[in-house]
Amino acid sequence: MNGRHKEYERLIAPIEGRMMRAVWRVIRDPNDVEDAFQEALLTVWKRWDRICMHPNPQALVLQICINSAHDALRRKLRQGKWLEAGVIPEDIPDSTRSAAQDISGAEQETHVRRAIGLLPKNQARAILMHAVEEIPYGDIAVAMDCRESTVRKHVARARAKLRGLLSHLIPAVHKEESSHA
């Protein structure tokens, strides 16, 4: 067993599943996901030595995956390949839901991912790591090489922007808007 093998076992093997999921959750397109994942792996390979020495290598690797997925999502938005709201993606994996739930759920997912695609890079990275991957703020800060307070700001700004883009999907915002009216 060589040193690189051990490094892989220590750094990547425990989070292989999380890496794949991190990319898939954002991309959700069987054709694009492979490219984005490959891009993430290439980045990890290029930065391998740095990752090995990083205080939180696994958070850094997940951040690279999320970054790559978000880049792919943005590219898709820019190129106009985005499915219009209301169009149902082909893969609806949760078979326990009813057809009506599936349609509205898929619609919601599309809206949310589109909104995430419209976020600036750092905000998207921070909110995805925090809300989806549930990585603590401190670890996100280490991975993003910034202060914890900066991560919190990115997350807060991302939420504010998403609130504006997704107000029709959030009951709390609805309620607030109705009470103001």
Next chain:
Amino acid sequence: MRNQDANDEMDDLIRRSTQVEIPAEVEDRLQRRLAEFRTSVEQRPPSRWRPLAYSLTRLPAVRVMAMAAAALVAVAVGLVVIPRESTASRVYAAAAQQLRNSQSLEYTIVFSELPYVGVDFSYAAPGYQRVNCSWGIEVRADHTARKQIVLMHLTRMYVVESGKQVESPANSDDWVEQLESLPPAADQVLGERRVGGKRLIGYRLVKAPHGTSIPGLKSFDLWVNAGTRQADHVDIAIEEPGKPVYRMHIRNIRVNGQVDRSRFDLTPPVGYTMITASSAKTRASETTSQQNALVLQAQIRQAAAVTAVMLPMTGSYAQTQAASERVESYLKTIGVTPVGPPFGRFESEQSWDTGYPVPLATHVEAPFQLVSVPAAKIASVVVNGPWGPDSTGRWSAFLKSVVEQGYLPAGPPMEIWSGDDAKVQTQSTEMQIAVTKAK
């Protein structure tokens, strides 16, 4: 509260909209990509430079052994990249030849000024080496006996290695082999520069020597003293795509000087615990040592500017008391009364000084110097007890506290000694270091 609810709701919406399982067919394809990636990682050749540069710009976060190894790699690379003889310049040729044939060599590698991260390196033929890192790790090696000791001053632990284990990147045979692959001439002559009364001529290498790997090397500038034809210092710039230029320096180069042989002493200091080969035992001794480790709480404050008479020194810090007494006696001779207790600034064993704060209008003669220590934000802590003993251990604990409070060292360590030298119970040491807020 309403805000918190709204935040939770938003996070929940994102989570619900993104947390889906991967279809089996997609997962299979991604697994294949991972398998390919794993193979390329396992076949990846070892890199000797990048982890070093990266780890050394971060203070002793965790893995001290890894950092010690990185320091050794740094030393090896530092030596490897020293340019060799060129017919284009006799000055360059003389300096390079002297380096190649040196019987002893000392220098300081400053990896970062801010925070200050430096490594003192000493070598004496036929195979004695010492690497002393500013974060409390010291490696002493005797390659003739194939034995080395790694001292971790923070945890007061040590490792003794012998035989094949000593075949580290710092192995002198390895250096010789790599020196042979250096370019025959520098790529560029940078011209002359006057620094501190010395006339320096600069030579630049822009490519790593054949057979060595220094990713991102932008320039390697060797400055040679035209008078003595000895290497004076080296400035190295590394630039990686998308990153700011990273600069490091090799300073205080001394070739064929008298090296204090006690630096290569392989006897572990009293009170240090040995780490055994067994990992179980290692864990046990780590626990014990951590319990015994000194804990200091650094105070961050603004320090006023000070004018002082200092005596520049090189060599072992064990000369501190004698040097300080020399300054005291000189001040008496010229009729100057110190305005504060003595202190020392310890940049490296190749360049440190000690002296007394004095009134502004004091005039001194060489070798004494009148220096101004500027006002700065500092971290400090006062340790009661005799001056001197376990200074390195104290410093490691002190720096740990500085870093834990979100600050980074921004200058060399400084010690101020109060009390009566005849009464140990009255003695105390204030440790100070300029700091900057960690970004």
